[in-house]
Amino acid sequence: MINPLELRKFVAPEVISGKGSLELVGQYANMFGGAHIFLVTDRNIQKCDWFRKILLSFEQNGIRVSLFDDVSENPRDFQIMEGASEYRDNSCDIIVAVGGGSVIDAAKGIGIVATNHGHINSFEGVDQIENPIPPLICIPTTCGSSADVSQFSIINNTGEQRKIAIISKALVPDISLVDPVPLLTLNKEVLVSVSLDTLTHGIEAFVSTASSILTDRHAVGAIELIAQNLIPALSDVSNLELLTNLMYASLEAGLAFSNASLGLVHAMAHVLGGFKDFPHGVCNGLLLKSICEYNYDSCPDKFDRITSVLATARGVKAQPGLDSLNRELGAIIEKTGITGNLSQFHLTKSECRKLAGFSLQDVCNATNPKMPTLEDIVELYERTFYR
Amino acid sequence: MINPLELRKFVAPEVISGKGSLELVGQYANMFGGAHIFLVTDRNIQKCDWFRKILLSFEQNGIRVSLFDDVSENPRDFQIMEGASEYRDNSCDIIVAVGGGSVIDAAKGIGIVATNHGHINSFEGVDQIENPIPPLICIPTTCGSSADVSQFSIINNTGEQRKIAIISKALVPDISLVDPVPLLTLNKEVLVSVSLDTLTHGIEAFVSTASSILTDRHAVGAIELIAQNLIPALSDVSNLELLTNLMYASLEAGLAFSNASLGLVHAMAHVLGGFKDFPHGVCNGLLLKSICEYNYDSCPDKFDRITSVLATARGVKAQPGLDSLNRELGAIIEKTGITGNLSQFHLTKSECRKLAGFSLQDVCNATNPKMPTLEDIVELYERTFYR
Numbered sequence: 001m002i003n004p005l006e007l008r009k010f011v012a013p014e015v016i017s018g019k020g021s022l023e024l025v026g027q028y029a030n031m032f033g034g035a036h037i038f039l040v041t042d043r044n045i046q047k048c049d050w051f052r053k054i055l056l057s058f059e060q061n062g063i064r065v066s067l068f069d070d071v072s073e074n075p076r077d078f079q080i081m082e083g084a085s086e087y088r089d090n091s092c093d094i095i096v097a098v099g100g101g102s103v104i105d106a107a108k109g110i111g112i113v114a115t116n117h118g119h120i121n122s123f124e125g126v127d128q129i130e131n132p133i134p135p136l137i138c139i140p141t142t143c144g145s146s147a148d149v150s151q152f153s154i155i156n157n158t159g160e161q162r163k164i165a166i167i168s169k170a171l172v173p174d175i176s177l178v179d180p181v182p183l184l185t186l187n188k189e190v191l192v193s194v195s196l197d198t199l200t201h202g203i204e205a206f207v208s209t210a211s212s213i214l215t216d217r218h219a220v221g222a223i224e225l226i227a228q229n230l231i232p233a234l235s236d237v238s239n240l241e242l243l244t245n246l247m248y249a250s251l252e253a254g255l256a257f258s259n260a261s262l263g264l265v266h267a268m269a270h271v272l273g274g275f276k277d278f279p280h281g282v283c284n285g286l287l288l289k290s291i292c293e294y295n296y297d298s299c300p301d302k303f304d305r306i307t308s309v310l311a312t313a314r315g316v317k318a319q320p321g322l323d324s325l326n327r328e329l330g331a332i333i334e335k336t337g338i339t340g341n342l343s344q345f346h347l348t349k350s351e352c353r354k355l356a357g358f359s360l361q362d363v364c365n366a367t368n369p370k371m372p373t374l375e376d377i378v379e380l381y382e383r384t385f386y387r
Numbered sequence: 388m389i390n391p392l393e394l395r396k397f398v399a400p401e402v403i404s405g406k407g408s409l410e411l412v413g414q415y416a417n418m419f420g421g422a423h424i425f426l427v428t429d430r431n432i433q434k435c436d437w438f439r440k441i442l443l444s445f446e447q448n449g450i451r452v453s454l455f456d457d458v459s460e461n462p463r464d465f466q467i468m469e470g471a472s473e474y475r476d477n478s479c480d481i482i483v484a485v486g487g488g489s490v491i492d493a494a495k496g497i498g499i500v501a502t503n504h505g506h507i508n509s510f511e512g513v514d515q516i517e518n519p520i521p522p523l524i525c526i527p528t529t530c531g532s533s534a535d536v537s538q539f540s541i542i543n544n545t546g547e548q549r550k551i552a553i554i555s556k557a558l559v560p561d562i563s564l565v566d567p568v569p570l571l572t573l574n575k576e577v578l579v580s581v582s583l584d585t586l587t588h589g590i591e592a593f594v595s596t597a598s599s600i601l602t603d604r605h606a607v608g609a610i611e612l613i614a615q616n617l618i619p620a621l622s623d624v625s626n627l628e629l630l631t632n633l634m635y636a637s638l639e640a641g642l643a644f645s646n647a648s649l650g651l652v653h654a655m656a657h658v659l660g661g662f663k664d665f666p667h668g669v670c671n672g673l674l675l676k677s678i679c680e681y682n683y684d685s686c687p688d689k690f691d692r693i694t695s696v697l698a699t700a701r702g703v704k705a706q707p708g709l710d711s712l713n714r715e716l717g718a719i720i721e722k723t724g725i726t727g728n729l730s731q732f733h734l735t736k737s738e739c740r741k742l743a744g745f746s747l748q749d750v751c752n753a754t755n756p757k758m759p760t761l762e763d764i765v766e767l768y769e770r771t772f773y774r
Contacts, residue, residue, distance in 0.1 A: 004631040005567065007405035014556075017599070018394035169401075180392065212404070213612075213635045214642075217604045225600075244391040248600045255601075 008212035010259050013138075013149055014175045015251065019240070022139050022179040023053050025096060026061030032135040032174055034094030036064040038087045040107040041098040042071050045141060050181050054098060054139065066090040068110075071099070074156045074163065074273055074280070075106040080120040084113035087134075094135045097173075100194065101145020101154075101280070104138050108153035108171045111136055121157050124164040126363055129171070136173040141182035143246040144194025144281055146201060146254025148176040156274050163274035165363045172258070178251055180244040188234055192336045193281030195233075195246060198253045199226045199332070200284040204263040205256035207295060207302050208367040212260065219256035223306060225249035227313030231335050264372055265291045267362035268381065271355045276345055285338050289329050290384050294376070296322045298369040345385065352381040395599035397646050400525075400536055401562045402638065406627070409526050409566040410440050412483060413448030419522040419561055421481030423451040425474045427494040428485040429458050432528060437568050441485060441526065453477040455497075458486070461543045461550065461660055461667070462493040467507040471500035474521075481522045484560075487581065488532020488541075488667070491525050495540035495558045498523055508544050511551040513750060516558070523560040528569035530633040531581020531668055533588060533641025535563040541657065541667075549661035552750050559645070565638055567631040575621055579723045580668030582633060585640045586613045586719070587671040591650040592643035594682060594689050595754040599647065606643035610693060612636035614700030618722050651759055652678045654749035655768065658742045663732055672725050676716050677771050681763070683709045685756040732772065739768040 097107035111133030311318035484494035498520030
C-alpha cells in the first residue's frame, strides 16, 4: 500500500490530444519562440498523408525546417552525435520530433548534446543533465513508448551493445500533440509491440516502489484501456475510436511511469534490445508474465487489482492470487499472437549471464518491488528462453 | 459519454507532494532564478510553527524576502493592485504564495498586474493575459481551492460586488509544494468548507462538457478520496494520513477542473460569494444538490457513476437514478453539518434575479452539461433559499 505521507513528484508536459492536434504544430512552435525547426523523424513517416499537414503548418507559420531522418529503431549513440552536430550547424532554435519512441528518444538525445556538449553515453542515469535542452515539441506516431510525455530517453550504446537509460526532468517535452490519425498507419505487428510496451509501463509503474496516488490513477487507467481496446483493435485496425483509446492508454502509462519509474521487465528488456536489436515491446511482452510471477508476493494487493481490471475487461470475475494473474496476463498476451518464449534469440547460457549483469545495473531496477540478485535474473532469462 | 476524438488540453504544474515538501521552497526558488521573493500570505499563517521552516529555507538559500499579507478571504481587486505596486517597488523577481485559495488567487492576480499592467478587473474571462507572470511557487495550506494547480484566479470586483474569474494557462504555477502539515492548523469549519469545494470541483469537472479521459480519472479520484476520508477526518482532525488523502483529493480535483473547467454550481456560488462574502465552499455545498438534480438528465451515466463512488465509500450498494444521487449527496453533505438551505443570506426575490443575471455571464457556465436560462437560475436560487 502507498504511504501518502512520503515525498513524491509529478511532472507532465502540456498535452493537446484528439483528432487534428498535429495540425497545431506550427502555431505552438511559434509560441515557444521557434523560427528554425530541427525536425527529427524517419523515412517511412515522410510518406504518410498526414505528414504533409505538419509541413503545411510550419509553412503557414513562416518557420524554416531542417530535416533529420537518420534514426533507426533502437536509436544508436552515433546517430545522436550526428544529429546534434547538424542541429548546431544549421543554427536551429527548436526541436520537433514526429515518430515513435525511437525518433523521440533520438530527438531528446540530440537536444541533450546540443546544449550540454559531451558524448551522449556520458549522460546515462538519473539527473545527469545540467543545461535545459532546446524547446521540444513531440508528435507521437505510435501508442507505445510514451516518450512524448516521459522523462526518459533510451539510447543504444553501440560500443557496449546495450541500451542506456537517461532520466531527467529536463527531458519532459514542452508540449505533446497526441493525434490518433498517425496510428492508422501502423500495421498489426507494430500495434502489438507498442501496446505490450504500454501494458508493461502501466503494470510496472503501478507496482513501482515510487508510485503515488497520482501515478496509480493513470497506471490503472492505462491497463484498463489496453485491456478494453487492444484485442478489438487488432481485428479492426482502422477503427479510429479504438486507436484513440490505445493512444490515451499510452499517454496515461507515460504519465505514470515517467513519475513512478519502472522495474525489472524494462531492465531486462533494455539489455535484450541493446544486444539483439529486437522490438522493445515484444521483449517486454515475452518477459512480463515470468517477472510478474517473480514480483507477485512483494505486493499481492496491487497485482490482484491488475488481475481484476484485466478480468473485468473481458467480462469475467477473477479470484485474487497468482494463478488468476497468470491466467489473465496469459489471456491478453496470447491473443496478441506473440510467441510464448524467447527461443528466437538463440542466446547461449553464458550470454544470459552477461545480460543479467547489465540488467542488474539498469536504473529501472531501483524501483522494482523486489530487489533481484544476479542469480534471480539469470534464472528469469533462462526460464523465459528455455521453457 | 466522452468522444475520445475531440480536441482536449491538459496542463499541470510540477508537483512535489508529501510531508516535508514545503521545506524545499528555497531550493526551488533558486532553481527558478529567484533572488528576491515577494511572499504573499495572510496574518494567521505567520503564527504557525511550520511557517518558520519556510523562512528558514529562504535564509539557507540566501534569498531576500518582501512580505505582503494584506489579503482577505475572497480577495479584493484593490488588494491586488496594492500588491502589484509593492512587487514592482521592491524589484522582486519571483512570487511565493503560502495560503489557501484566497492567498494564491491574490498572488496570481499580483503576478498578472506586475507583468501586464492595467487594472486586474480588465483581465476577466479566458486567455486575456498577454505576458507571462513572474515565476510562481505555491504552498497550499488548505485542501480546497486547488488554486495551486489550476489555471484559475477568482477576484472580488468590489465596484460591482461580484467575483470575476480569470482563466489562463499563464496562471498555472511553476511548482506546487503540497505538504499535508499545514492542514493540521485548520479548524473543523474551514475543513468542511474547503472539502465541499473540492467535492464540487470533482463533480463539476466530471460532468463538464470539456472533460476528457485524463480529467475524468482525477475527477473520480477526487470524489472517491473525499467520500472515503472527509467524514472520518472531521472526528479526528489531527490524523495526518486522513488529511493527506484530503490534500490529494484537492490536488486531483484541481488537475481535473483546471483542464475541464466547472459548471453552474460555481457560476452561482461565485456571485453569491461576491455579493455576501460568504465562504466559497459552503456556497458550493448548499447549491450542489439542487443543481445536480437540475443537470441529472443531461448525463445520467456520469451522475450514476458519482452515486456509485459515494455509496461504495460508505459501504452500501446504490441503484442508478436521481433518487440515489440525491440520497448519496445528502448523506455526505448533511454529515458535514452545514445547514440545508441558504436562508442566512436574507436575499430578497429581486436580489435573486440580479444575482441570476450575473451567474448567467460567469465563464463557468459555458461547460455546464445543460445550458441554463435566466429563469432556470432564478428558480434554482429561490428553491435553495426558500424551500
